[in-house]
Amino acid sequence: MPQHTFILNGRAVTAEVEDDARLLWVLRDVLDVTGPKYGCGVGVCRACTSHINGRAFTPCTVPVKDIAPTDEITTIEGLPATVGRDLHPLQEAWLDLDVAQCGYCQPGQIMTAVAQVRRARVEGREIDDADLDEIRNICRCGTYNRIREAIVAGARRMP
């Protein structure tokens, strides 16, 4: 069985699993990291959204063999550490505005939001309505408006 090594939430991990195993199952079923949720398995609902080297992606659509030993994978569990705090500013905004309902999609929502704010900044601007409209993450409880408010409020506090 092939071994795959990468950096997960700041620590090197090795998983013994087939090359084509999608990273979501490596995280959830092999490494017991359950923050990223299953919602579709085809990269549509974005409930499993995590970061690879700081960019948002859906682990359900990436074979583990495509992850290099030097790649840094960050799941919701490792997000606060990326800013050296107990909670990321967007997580704090999520709490302030009481965004979550059932909460199932929220890890993915937050990971997407962080990347969306960063992308706008790279383009030299703050996040706006058009950026928010682009977010594809499903929230079946329909707490979309609070998600929008929390992203805007949290972005102001993001380094």
Next chain:
Amino acid sequence: MGARDDAWQGEEAAARRGTGRRRFLGYVLAAPTLTVAAQLGEAALAPRQAAAQAASVVPSLPGPSEIYDLNDMLTHATLPTANLITIRIDADGTAAFALPRAEVGQGITTSSAMLIAEELDLPLDKVRVTLADARPELLFNQLTGGSNTTISTFTPIRVAAAVARGRLLRAAALELGEVVGSLTARAGAVVSTTGRSLTYGELAEKAAARTDTAVEVTLKDRSRFTVIGTPQRRIDALEAVTGRKKFAMDVQVPDALPTMVCRPPTINGTVRSVANLDAVRTMPGITDVVRISTGVAVRGRTFGQCIDAVRALKVTWGPGTADGASDETVLRKLKAAEPPLVVSPLPLLTKAVDARFTFHFASNSALETNCAIADVRADSAEIWAGLKSPIAAQEQIAHRLGLPIGAVRVHVTEGGGSFGRKLFHDAASEAAEISKAMGKPVKLMWHRADDFRQGRTHPMSTSRVRATYTPGEVLTYAQRHTSVATDYGHGFGEVITSQAARLPVADLTFSQTVFQLTQQSPYHFGATTMLLNETDNGYNTGAMRNIYSPNVRCAQELVVDELAKRMGDQDPYAFRRRFLKDERARAVLDKVAELGSWGRAMPAGTAQGIAVHPEYHSFVAVLAEIDCRPETTGRKIPDAYTGPRVTKVVCAVDVGLAVNPLGLEAQMMGGIIDGIAVTLTSGLHLRDGHFLEGSWDNYFYTRQWNTPPELEIVVMPPTTGRPGGAGELAVAGAMAAVACAYGRATGTMPTTFPVNHAEPLGFEPPPTTPPIPASPTDGLDRAF
């Protein structure tokens, strides 16, 4: 009115009669630390005020649901339950409560904690609420549905907390050698006028009882509430945003390996034969492959391996329960089953509005797919799942496994959404069957495609409406709703049977009973009749954040707009205002009209719509603005349906007493997003015995690009002093308001829902064989 009279026993009633505050009976139970209890089901109903008659309209007699509604039935069914809910005070000063309901996002763990914090004078963060395992002795009292949780638990939870508070005060008095009158309970401690104090933690053991004792208590007067009625954030929010919240598939049960099922290409198809069972058993990671009643189950090390195995299976399938059926064939059956619209002879010059509306199948799939863990042994079984009716699950699974009920333990996990789906235990039952067949624990998860194609749906229906009018009055209103049969096999049916004698409707089917107990017309439209008929039970159906209301209300409000137009081009808001029966309805309508600037000038192709919805002792009004201009409907987003956009929503809600206004706003927000979805975009297409939709990019639930950029929700001040229903309330109001806005923007009353249903498919239907897709491999190309 017998049922209503029985219910005339609440605090409200006592206050009205001037007999002072009602005393309640609670219990102190023998336990190592203070443990108190109350009878769940003691909740009394608020008396319904006689509707103020609207000026100069032809009055309508109250319909059955205005006298006694579904929610009353659920509350009354809990009255004789002899068993108790308990609160325990622990040595760390916290209060622990196992709520016999399911938390699926609606915020009831938070609102229940608030009731305890209020009555116990304990900070909210010191109250720990968990979800109780199935407790068969609770009979009907562990069913989460019909927006009933807060209504039925509002009094019992407070009674238990009040017993604890009294007991702590008494223990402190003994300990301090003072009289109880000199002591005050405050923020988790008992404080004496002398300045001495003892925390609840210090008193927890001293206040404990050696024998069970009944105690009388009075509840805190509403004027002294400091927690109830204040906005509070969810107690589980930190766990949700850190990924620590545990849903069924996050629970680690030893050896419960990932398990999936290869399902048939048509609805409820059956396995004839499997050509390669042995070959699939040797696939990487796969431990077991077995035939079961719903398909072929595979168990493996990872879900990825299960997906590969499901796709590799070569199965010959037998017929299902809807083979060959399509939207067109179902619509024909529905039309044939429509009850006649009979209107008695009317005066000359009477005219009529006649309309027929079609509501297509819709999926109640939550973001968490059907899933459950099961560990079935020779003489016992253990189940973990998000279940709104865990007692029914326990009984039916025990029956199926041939075990006594007591040998099946059912744990209720946090649910990742429900919307009606988790009233059923499809996955739990299937997991038990698989675990028994394999002789091993299983962690069963449905694929998203399974959830859309074989999961439950809100049944397709038609609503025919005929309203007759003279230039000044509406004389009659008749509505005939005809639906594909709704499944009530989740425990509601048993509740109805138990309460049959006291219901204001006699000898009806389960669904007709529910229809009569939920559907009402808020308007004085003269002789009003609303009836249900059902046909065709070949589908897996259930409620979808309400059973009939969104469709029935939407049809009615569209007809109201049409009546206003035909009766002299009257303003839709003023017209509704004039005919409404209830002042509370009028108040929420006025509020949204005012805040939403009703009647403001808007560009062609955009419009406002307004609607009101009464349900379960609550009222909601919604004002929606929609943009149907080509530049909006023609927005291009990859793999998405755009269509019209609701640009603004104003909602006013009166639930009598909002326990947690922040949570109530969240419920309204979700209901509004649902209402937008069912009106404009989300429906299933039935073709050739299966649903075409297989992913979230096929089934168009509201996404960010169709979320209203402006949303305002107003929680009205308390009106009745008792909580009404909230979980489903906004869907019907929003669906109707959005539909009315759409009709006014386009100039044509919409009659098919979702309105995009007849448009060319916005997606390529995924194949049905294999039943689930392979996961893509190009995710890194789309990283951002």
